[in-house]
Amino acid sequence: MLWSNWIECPMNETTITFSVNNVTRTVAVSEDALLLEILRDDLKLTGTKEGCGNGECGACTVLIDGQPVASCIYPAKAIHGRSVETIEGLGGQNRLHPLQSWFLKLGAIQCGFCTPGLLMTCKSFLDRNPNPTPEDVKEAITGNLCRCTGYTKIVKAVLSAAAELRGETPDAPQDPPGCPPVGRSLIRVDGLPKVLGTAKFAADISRADMLHAAMVVSPYPHARILSIDPGAALAMSGVHSVITGHDIPGEILYGVNVRDQPFLAREVVRYAGEPVAIVVAETRRLARLAVKEVQVTYQELPAVFDPRVAMSPDAVKVHDNGNVLLYRKMRKGNIDKGFAEADVVVERSFTTQSVDHAYIEPEAALAYWDGDMLVVECCSQGPHYLRHEIARMLKSPISRIRVIQATTGAGFGGKIDLLLQHFVALGTYLTGRPVKMVWSREESLRTSTKRHAFYLQYTFGATGDGRLTAAKAEIIGNTGAYASFGPAVLTRSATMALGPYDCPNVWVDSYAVYTNTPIAGAMRGFGAPQMSPCHEPLMDEIGRKCGLSAVEVRRINMVRPGSSTVTQQVLETGVGALETLERVSSYLPSREMEG
Amino acid sequence: MRWQNYHVMSSVPELLESLGQLDGRGRVVAGGTDLIVRLKETDMPSQPLTLLDVTRIDAMRGIKHIGDEIHIGAATSISEISTSRLVGLRARALAQGAGWLGSPQIRTVATIGGNVVNALPAADTSVPLVALGAHARIVSARGERTLPVEDLFRSVGESVIDPTREVVTYFIIKTDAAPCGASAMTRMAKRKAFTLPVLSVAVRIELDIPGDRFRAVRIVAAPVAPVPWRAKRAEEAISGREISIRSIREAAALASEDAKPGSSLRGGAAYRKDMVAVLVRRALLDALEQLDRVPHE
Numbered sequence: 001m002l003w004s005n006w007i008e009c010p011m012n013e014t015t016i017t018f019s020v021n022n023v024t025r026t027v028a029v030s031e032d033a034l035l036l037e038i039l040r041d042d043l044k045l046t047g048t049k050e051g052c053g054n055g056e057c058g059a060c061t062v063l064i065d066g067q068p069v070a071s072c073i074y075p076a077k078a079i080h081g082r083s084v085e086t087i088e089g090l091g092g093q094n095r096l097h098p099l100q101s102w103f104l105k106l107g108a109i110q111c112g113f114c115t116p117g118l119l120m121t122c123k124s125f126l127d128r129n130p131n132p133t134p135e136d137v138k139e140a141i142t143g144n145l146c147r148c149t150g151y152t153k154i155v156k157a158v159l160s161a162a163a164e165l166r167g168e169t170p171d172a173p174q175d176p177p178g179c180p181p182v183g184r185s186l187i188r189v190d191g192l193p194k195v196l197g198t199a200k201f202a203a204d205i206s207r208a209d210m211l212h213a214a215m216v217v218s219p220y221p222h223a224r225i226l227s228i229d230p231g232a233a234l235a236m237s238g239v240h241s242v243i244t245g246h247d248i249p250g251e252i253l254y255g256v257n258v259r260d261q262p263f264l265a266r267e268v269v270r271y272a273g274e275p276v277a278i279v280v281a282e283t284r285r286l287a288r289l290a291v292k293e294v295q296v297t298y299q300e301l302p303a304v305f306d307p308r309v310a311m312s313p314d315a316v317k318v319h320d321n322g323n324v325l326l327y328r329k330m331r332k333g334n335i336d337k338g339f340a341e342a343d344v345v346v347e348r349s350f351t352t353q354s355v356d357h358a359y360i361e362p363e364a365a366l367a368y369w370d371g372d373m374l375v376v377e378c379c380s381q382g383p384h385y386l387r388h389e390i391a392r393m394l395k396s397p398i399s400r401i402r403v404i405q406a407t408t409g410a411g412f413g414g415k416i417d418l419l420l421q422h423f424v425a426l427g428t429y430l431t432g433r434p435v436k437m438v439w440s441r442e443e444s445l446r447t448s449t450k451r452h453a454f455y456l457q458y459t460f461g462a463t464g465d466g467r468l469t470a471a472k473a474e475i476i477g478n479t480g481a482y483a484s485f486g487p488a489v490l491t492r493s494a495t496m497a498l499g500p501y502d503c504p505n506v507w508v509d510s511y512a513v514y515t516n517t518p519i520a521g522a523m524r525g526f527g528a529p530q531m532s533p534c535h536e537p538l539m540d541e542i543g544r545k546c547g548l549s550a551v552e553v554r555r556i557n558m559v560r561p562g563s564s565t566v567t568q569q570v571l572e573t574g575v576g577a578l579e580t581l582e583r584v585s586s587y588l589p590s591r592e593m594e595g
Numbered sequence: 596m597r598w599q600n601y602h603v604m605s606s607v608p609e610l611l612e613s614l615g616q617l618d619g620r621g622r623v624v625a626g627g628t629d630l631i632v633r634l635k636e637t638d639m640p641s642q643p644l645t646l647l648d649v650t651r652i653d654a655m656r657g658i659k660h661i662g663d664e665i666h667i668g669a670a671t672s673i674s675e676i677s678t679s680r681l682v683g684l685r686a687r688a689l690a691q692g693a694g695w696l697g698s699p700q701i702r703t704v705a706t707i708g709g710n711v712v713n714a715l716p717a718a719d720t721s722v723p724l725v726a727l728g729a730h731a732r733i734v735s736a737r738g739e740r741t742l743p744v745e746d747l748f749r750s751v752g753e754s755v756i757d758p759t760r761e762v763v764t765y766f767i768i769k770t771d772a773a774p775c776g777a778s779a780m781t782r783m784a785k786r787k788a789f790t791l792p793v794l795s796v797a798v799r800i801e802l803d804i805p806g807d808r809f810r811a812v813r814i815v816a817a818p819v820a821p822v823p824w825r826a827k828r829a830e831e832a833i834s835g836r837e838i839s840i841r842s843i844r845e846a847a848a849l850a851s852e853d854a855k856p857g858s859s860l861r862g863g864a865a866y867r868k869d870m871v872a873v874l875v876r877r878a879l880l881d882a883l884e885q886l887d888r889v890p891h892e
Contacts, residue, residue, distance in 0.1 A: 012599075012600060031596075031598065031599065031600045031601050032596050032597040032598050032599075032601065034635070053635070054632050055628060055632065055700065055701060056789075058698065058700060061700055064703070067674070067703040068699050068703055069700055069703050069704055070628075070700040070701065070704075073627065073628060073631045073632055073635065074627075074631075074704065075601050075624075075627060075631060075646070077601040077602075077603065077648075078601070078603060078627075078648055078650070080603065121699065121700070125699075139788065140699060142698050142699065142787075142788035142789045143697070143698025143699050143700040143701065143789060144698075285638065288638065289638060289639055292639070
């Protein structure tokens, strides 16, 4: 539908009256508004969060007439005459609801983004079921995703709150008097605002006269940009500007390991979801609508998706200087001698998949001028790096750029890159006005970095009594369209190829390879977790062939003081592998359980 | 825009009048947990609809016990159905299905009418409703009619009901007649909660008076066809047979043989086909257990 048609059927405004936290409110709403928009944008009750926009994650949970509801898909007009409870009404600083105080005391909060929704769901649940079992609590919170805590502490906190509400005195964590702070159960310093819903995540921050930005992204994995025509978008009333890579005043490429990634693609796009233009408009919805009106003409190019294919010399080139971004060799001892000494040889190939961090807070950032200082408030795991890149892009002294980390709704490595902070910085630099960008869940999944998918080939040799003599590993990591942390991740994979095991003869080849897939970057464990599903089953297999239990074969081979690693670092102190093994095996009820 | 207008209806006549005036541009909405998500994604549709909210029409809400029937208003929430003692005792398969649907947040607002008219073959209330032989009362400007729920499905996501012209007002379910009648639903999914099924099976059984033979059995599996699918050959084969592991096995095998599932992200066709037998057997055993019957070999 053309924009002009849209104008012909103007949106009706109407008023609704409903109760919010026991206060009657009358609000003018557009006919197609959703409850979450009314709460956050009109009533400025930003304690309720948007995590997915599809009613799937539970971050937007509020209570309607006492029942939990996903406010992100609840039409505002349906709320007329009803009663809504939000996190802001649950408790105050000096009168915390027992759920809030037990979430604090038991550490059931980490990033805090899912916390308001969880608290509201649990409040409704305890109102109906004052005496729940742990299974009841787990069932009650199935609609609230948390990526940080692993839920165990949340379930404990809900059970403790239920006990307190019944008039009992639940056990609180007890620390021996006078013990040092290390190892004690402390209430986290940012806990209180998180249980109150007053912690400000980037999407919760607003400035007067603020504009909103949205991305135009490539639908193709590999294409040449022939033209970008912003005409139809700019013709829309309320659209301020359409920014392309040609508007960037300074450097055009960035990257933490290798500067290979355009701040905004100008000539070529290398993955589906790569940003090519930024629309700046008066509202977030208008910016998103205008995105559909920006006409980008592409010439599709052949693409490569499998890093093993991309390594061959005649493969499609993702970057001009070839697809092998990193080739890391690790050699220790003499691998041929090691296999010659082996009585047992085990060999396997493995693949691991790409993984999204899926933090519940989608990426968000806001930029504005403070005098001659350009300020960016954003979710981030690395504001100093962002500051440096934004200064390069704007050709500005770094002293004129300030990056403030807002409360960040988890990252797991995914928020360490420059993601959208440069888009709002550029928007403010070019328009002079505050500019905010908040990604949708779909945009976050499509454009953000991922865990590397790996292809691995492993061969271990061992003596008949189970001692490793040789370890050979070839590691191919799909680093996607741009380097991000790829070289560092694949280097770490090489150094961690044997996990906690000691072997005198090691041969490791590790490659980070470009393909036309989403960028692989930093994620928890940073290249080491992909190694575990390889070295562990091989250790089991050696154990089985040598008649050793899973514990015994590991006891023989684990690193200890005096062992040397793949990089030939001799370990001296602080080597905890064996102690860990002994402690874990003490929990195994029988030798059969040792495998 | 997502939709042109949103009106909360207070009665069925008011709804029919509005649908008539809007002449195809109005659409019934209940909980909206599927529809609102779709309209939100395709902001600025070519034909903006006016949404007519039926969740406050009293005649379309609530669960009533009338003789040997249960009447459930189409705008009754899934959570009300899943926690209803009456439904749990007398139409147990439906209470089980409702309990699996979505999350607590979704069950608060989603309705049984919306779930059925949305017409996905493995919808958690459609599968048990078809097994229970439920009927739907439908009202339009032309009058009222009653159709078996089984006949409401045309294809994946395509209902016989036209939500721009008519509305399901309530469902009629014959109660599980103890001591001889019982129903059960089994479901297999990749997670325990808040996920769509790899496969669902619902059954209703009726035993003869001494209680050692199956008198009538309905078996429904999904998604194995574009609509909730009845394993009719299996139903016929087991009806009249003695209650035994053997008769149950044979019926389960026939259901599996006749089922023609497709492959999706949630499960492969061959796997689903095999699992039809497993789930039919489990559902029949579960239903028998409700009647304290343990089948012999």
